[in-house]
Amino acid sequence: MKFLNVLLIGQASSGKSSFINTCATALLDENRIVTKVAVLEPMSSGVTTDFCAKPLKINEERFLPVRLFDCRGLHSLNGIHDDDIIKICEGNIKSGYKFDPARSISTDHDKFRKEPSLSDKMHCVVYVAAADIPKEMLADAKAADQLKTLRMYLSGENISQLLLLNKIDRLGIKNINTIFKNRMVKETCEGAKEFMDMPMGNILPMINYADDVLPVDMKDFLALYSLWQMMNKAYDYVTAQLDIPDGFYD
Numbered sequence: 001m002k003f004l005n006v007l008l009i010g011q012a013s014s015g016k017s018s019f020i021n022t023c024a025t026a027l028l029d030e031n032r033i034v035t036k037v038a039v040l041e042p043m044s045s046g047v048t049t050d051f052c053a054k055p056l057k058i059n060e061e062r063f064l065p066v067r068l069f070d071c072r073g074l075h076s077l078n079g080i081h082d083d084d085i086i087k088i089c090e091g092n093i094k095s096g097y098k099f100d101p102a103r104s105i106s107t108d109h110d111k112f113r114k115e116p117s118l119s120d121k122m123h124c125v126v127y128v129a130a131a132d133i134p135k136e137m138l139a140d141a142k143a144a145d146q147l148k149t150l151r152m153y154l155s156g157e158n159i160s161q162l163l164l165l166n167k168i169d170r171l172g173i174k175n176i177n178t179i180f181k182n183r184m185v186k187e188t189c190e191g192a193k194e195f196m197d198m199p200m201g202n203i204l205p206m207i208n209y210a211d212d213v214l215p216v217d218m219k220d221f222l223a224l225y226s227l228w229q230m231m232n233k234a235y236d237y238v239t240a241q242l243d244i245p246d247g248f249y250d
């Protein structure tokens with residue numbers, strides 16, 4: 001298997017593309033900020049959206065063996081059908097699919113993968129929220145239901161779930177090098193932990209490149225740490241699946 005698959009799912013403007021961009025910057029051995037990739041171009045209606053991943057370069061020849069899939073969801077306005085989110089996790093939906101809020105992907109669509117293998121499935125799911133408004137991620141009842149359905153499915157499959165809390169800088173932090181000692185950051189992470197009912201280690205505080213001109217070590221560090229956690233969880237899932245002998249559950 002060539003790539004670990006990680007699904008980033010969160011509402012519009014939660015910072016999904018910015019996180020991918022920050023990872024791309026942190027991975028390069030250069031003193032420049034990678035130009036923001038248009039990972040997802042919002043459609044004019046604001047509800048339809050593509051499903052895609054972009055390669056993460058380490059240098060001119062090599063790529064990191066992980067695919068971060070960018071997917072808008074967990075908010076009814078984003079219009080992704082509940083069934084489609086599960087189908088993404090199962091590996092049924094190919095990169096480049098345009099979601100239709102009105103209906104789930106049909107099995108004869110050319111972006112529908114009929115017989116997904118382990119390498120097509122999502123190996124780790126990351127909910128993405130903005131730290132200044134974490135609960136707005138689930139602002140309506142439909143989204144709460146969607147999250148519940150997804151979480152039940154993922155728990156049943158033993159797929160790890162993480163929470164990426166972007167925009168930590170918006171909590172009024174004066175010095176980003178002290179974020180792990182900051183009371184507001186601690187309280188926000190604890191609030192998110194309670195809200196999502198997750199272990200503290202699964203909450204990833206993050207500050208992305210937004211208006212920066214020069215690279216910032218702390219942002220690079222946070223991106224690499226979060227990416228490493230995601231890859232670890234994905235790797236654990238894949239190895240657990242591969243370790244199951246054929247016919248074990250028959």
Ligand SMILES: Nc1nc2c(ncn2[C@@H]2O[C@H](COP(=O)(O)OP(=O)(O)OP(=O)(O)O)[C@@H](O)[C@H]2O)c(=O)[nH]1
Pocket residue numbers: 010011012013014015016017018019040042072166167168169170206207208209210211
């Ligand atoms: N201050 C600050 N701004 C951020 C951070 N992360 C993202 N932003 C800003 O938030 C806005 C939305 O970020 P995006 O990365 O486009 O969000 P997205 O989740 O990809 O949004 P969609 O593609 O529309 O679903 C942009 O203006 C970013 O510059 C962060 O950590 N701190």
Ligand SMILES: [Mg+2]
Pocket residue numbers: 016017018039040070
């Ligand atoms: Mg985006």
